[in-house]
Amino acid sequence: MTAASGGAQTARPTRLPRSARRKQLLAAAQQIFVAQGYHAAAMDDIAERAGVSKPVLYQHFPGKLELYLALLDTHCDAIIAKVQDAMHSTSDNKERVKGAVRAYFDFMDHESEAFRLVFESDLRNDPQVRQRMERVEQGCIAAVTDTIISDTNQESSAAELLASALVGACGQSAQFWLANGRRTPRAEAEALVAALIWRGIASFPLQGSATGGTPAEIG
Incomplete structure (x- = not known):
C-alpha cells in the first residue's frame, strides 16, 4: 500500500505468478494469431490484449516465433492426448473409433478456433x-497403431498404415465439416464418419478370437 493525497491509499497492481502470467500471455496471443494470422500479428497487439507492457511480454517469450x-x-x-484417451479409456473398439472422431470434431469446433493455428x-x-504439424499426425497415428497391434496382431507396418487411414479420415472429415458451414x-456428422471407419476397421479379426470373429461380432 502507498500513501496518496488526503490520506487515501492505493493498492499496487497484483503481480501474477510466472506460470499464471505465461498462461495469460498465451491466451492473448492465441486470440491475436487466430484473428490476424502469424505474419500480421504484432507483439504490440499481443501485449495490449494481455494488458501488459512489451517488456513484460519479452520477459516470458524472446520473440513472436x-x-x-x-x-x-x-x-x-x-x-494427441485426446486421441490417446480415446484409445485407452475403453476396450470397446467401436467406442474407440467414436472417441477418435469426437477428438477431432471437438478440436475443430471449439470456440477458441485454435485449430487455425495447427491446420491453417x-x-x-x-x-x-x-x-510440430508432423508431430501431431505421427503422435495420433502412433496411439492408434499401438491399439491395432494389440488387438489384431497386425505387423507394425500394416497397423501403422491402417492407423494413418483412420486418423486421416477423422481429421479431413472434421475440417471439411467445419469449412462447409456445419x-x-x-x-450426425460424427456418427456418419465413425460408422464409415468402423465398417472398415471391424473387418480385421481380434487377436486370440477362437472363432476368428471380427471386432464387430465380438464387441
Whole structure:
C-alpha cells in the first residue's frame, strides 16, 4: 500500500505468478494469431490484449516465433492426448473409433478456433512449425497403431498404415465439416464418419478370437 493525497491509499497492481502470467500471455496471443494470422500479428497487439507492457511480454517469450511455437506445442499435445484417451479409456473398439472422431470434431469446433493455428497456419513452411504439424499426425497415428497391434496382431507396418487411414479420415472429415458451414448437425456428422471407419476397421479379426470373429461380432 502507498500513501496518496488526503490520506487515501492505493493498492499496487497484483503481480501474477510466472506460470499464471505465461498462461495469460498465451491466451492473448492465441486470440491475436487466430484473428490476424502469424505474419500480421504484432507483439504490440499481443501485449495490449494481455494488458501488459512489451517488456513484460519479452520477459516470458524472446520473440513472436517462440510465442507461436509455445501455443502450437500446447494444442498439438492436446490433440494427441485426446486421441490417446480415446484409445485407452475403453476396450470397446467401436467406442474407440467414436472417441477418435469426437477428438477431432471437438478440436475443430471449439470456440477458441485454435485449430487455425495447427491446420491453417500461414507459417507452415517454417521448419519448426512443420515439425510440430508432423508431430501431431505421427503422435495420433502412433496411439492408434499401438491399439491395432494389440488387438489384431497386425505387423507394425500394416497397423501403422491402417492407423494413418483412420486418423486421416477423422481429421479431413472434421475440417471439411467445419469449412462447409456445419451443414450437417455435429452429432450426425460424427456418427456418419465413425460408422464409415468402423465398417472398415471391424473387418480385421481380434487377436486370440477362437472363432476368428471380427471386432464387430465380438464387441
